[in-house]
Amino acid sequence: MTSQEGRQARHRPVWVNPFIGAANPASGITAVPSRRRLPGGPTAPATVSRLIRDELMLDGNPRLNLATFVSTWMEPEAHALMGDIADRNLVDRDEYPATAELEQRCIPMLRHLWNAPDPDASLGTSTVGSSEACMLGGMALKRRWSQRNADRYAAGARPNLVMGVNTQVCWKKFCNYWEVEPRLVPMEGDRFHLGAEEAAERCDENTIGVVAVLGSTMDGSYEPVADICAALDVLEERTGWSVPVHVDAASGGMIAPFLEPDLVWDFRLPRVASINVSGHKYGMVYPGLGWVLWRDRDALPGDLVEHVDYLGGDVATFTLNFSRSGSQVVAQYYNFLRLGYEGFREVQGALRQVATHLAGQIEGLGCFRLLTRGDELPVFAFTTADDVTRFNVYDVSRRLREWGWLVPAYAFPPNREDLRVLRVVCRNGFSLDLADRLADDLRGLLPWLHRQSAPMFGPDDATSFHH
Numbered sequence: 001m002t003s004q005e006g007r008q009a010r011h012r013p014v015w016v017n018p019f020i021g022a023a024n025p026a027s028g029i030t031a032v033p034s035r036r037r038l039p040g041g042p043t044a045p046a047t048v049s050r051l052i053r054d055e056l057m058l059d060g061n062p063r064l065n066l067a068t069f070v071s072t073w074m075e076p077e078a079h080a081l082m083g084d085i086a087d088r089n090l091v092d093r094d095e096y097p098a099t100a101e102l103e104q105r106c107i108p109m110l111r112h113l114w115n116a117p118d119p120d121a122s123l124g125t126s127t128v129g130s131s132e133a134c135m136l137g138g139m140a141l142k143r144r145w146s147q148r149n150a151d152r153y154a155a156g157a158r159p160n161l162v163m164g165v166n167t168q169v170c171w172k173k174f175c176n177y178w179e180v181e182p183r184l185v186p187m188e189g190d191r192f193h194l195g196a197e198e199a200a201e202r203c204d205e206n207t208i209g210v211v212a213v214l215g216s217t218m219d220g221s222y223e224p225v226a227d228i229c230a231a232l233d234v235l236e237e238r239t240g241w242s243v244p245v246h247v248d249a250a251s252g253g254m255i256a257p258f259l260e261p262d263l264v265w266d267f268r269l270p271r272v273a274s275i276n277v278s279g280h281k282y283g284m285v286y287p288g289l290g291w292v293l294w295r296d297r298d299a300l301p302g303d304l305v306e307h308v309d310y311l312g313g314d315v316a317t318f319t320l321n322f323s324r325s326g327s328q329v330v331a332q333y334y335n336f337l338r339l340g341y342e343g344f345r346e347v348q349g350a351l352r353q354v355a356t357h358l359a360g361q362i363e364g365l366g367c368f369r370l371l372t373r374g375d376e377l378p379v380f381a382f383t384t385a386d387d388v389t390r391f392n393v394y395d396v397s398r399r400l401r402e403w404g405w406l407v408p409a410y411a412f413p414p415n416r417e418d419l420r421v422l423r424v425v426c427r428n429g430f431s432l433d434l435a436d437r438l439a440d441d442l443r444g445l446l447p448w449l450h451r452q453s454a455p456m457f458g459p460d461d462a463t464s465f466h467h
Contacts, residue, residue: 061404071283086325092323108120123295126279134292137248145209160183163194163211167211200234209273212224212228225265247265254344258341354435358374365442390449390453394455395452
């Protein structure tokens, strides 16, 4: 080989097959990288990116995931904005005051939206999703109760929290982690969520609060917050027990104010002490972002708020997490400015139109019975008709998955475990065209399903439940 040929060989690109390793050790990979151990040395950025992207091709299409409530689409400008500030620590307010200021602007926007008595008060915080927001709301309820019942609490009285069995699992976690007795009200008949009288019946002097859900995960329905508060008013008149209400408005908090402004569920009710919402659901921000607000300073005990100064200035903080990116908060502020009240009303109204349209299409197939119609949250649940015996909801879910659609099938909780349903969540980015396509695909599957002699799949084959 001549010297010129040698130089050409040394500079000739080496093709790397990431699944069998490289022919040239200089490329960074000489064998298939371990999936469970840290590699012995560095690897070329392009190679690692290719490896990961190839694996992620196995994920489903987020736009066709009708199981999840979380946002799967944002405008390109918002997407780019999140990337630009992903490196800014939201809690470091001394170093990133502009980012922190945007969070403080979002809080009064939500307080005005939810009719807080002092809308400009800084009684709220952003969180990593509604799960953290619910934990903070629950902690405030427990601390408020323990301070008012210090003697009894010290003597061993165990606090309890009343809620429907349909509440999201974060509330059961709260009760487990903070040693609170969960008093879960079961479903009965066609009542698929918490009822007012059922809530009041389970309260006593140790009840720290009642959780009312504005938009049940199970079927998209609203719990009767005003009726629950009224029943607790009667209870207080009779017993003297003052039981506050926390509204878990993870989804409905960004739907009801725009589509049912006259529906009284928020701080207009004096008994509502706190409210949470998921910015990453119908706030239309990528996960994870939540918000929790308190009615007044009495609802948020001051000894829960910590102050730190080692980031360069005094920072008041009441969160379970500490360091996190400010990108989701900035994206929420972008959506608030971008859409305004009328923009949110139009977007959420369009989603409800899609949900009710698709629910009608599915009901028109004749094989299904609707439990809800998408006329509260743009979410609806349905099951097979009584005369359908050759297939079940699990068969439908499995067959739809073959077309790329993720529609969960699951059983309702006690006392309606006998009811097996499918649920569709309509989010920003799910259009009428896609809804019609889903209805057409479901219609096309029915001849195959009717040819079965009996259901083929059961609960063990169900699509995972997503919140």
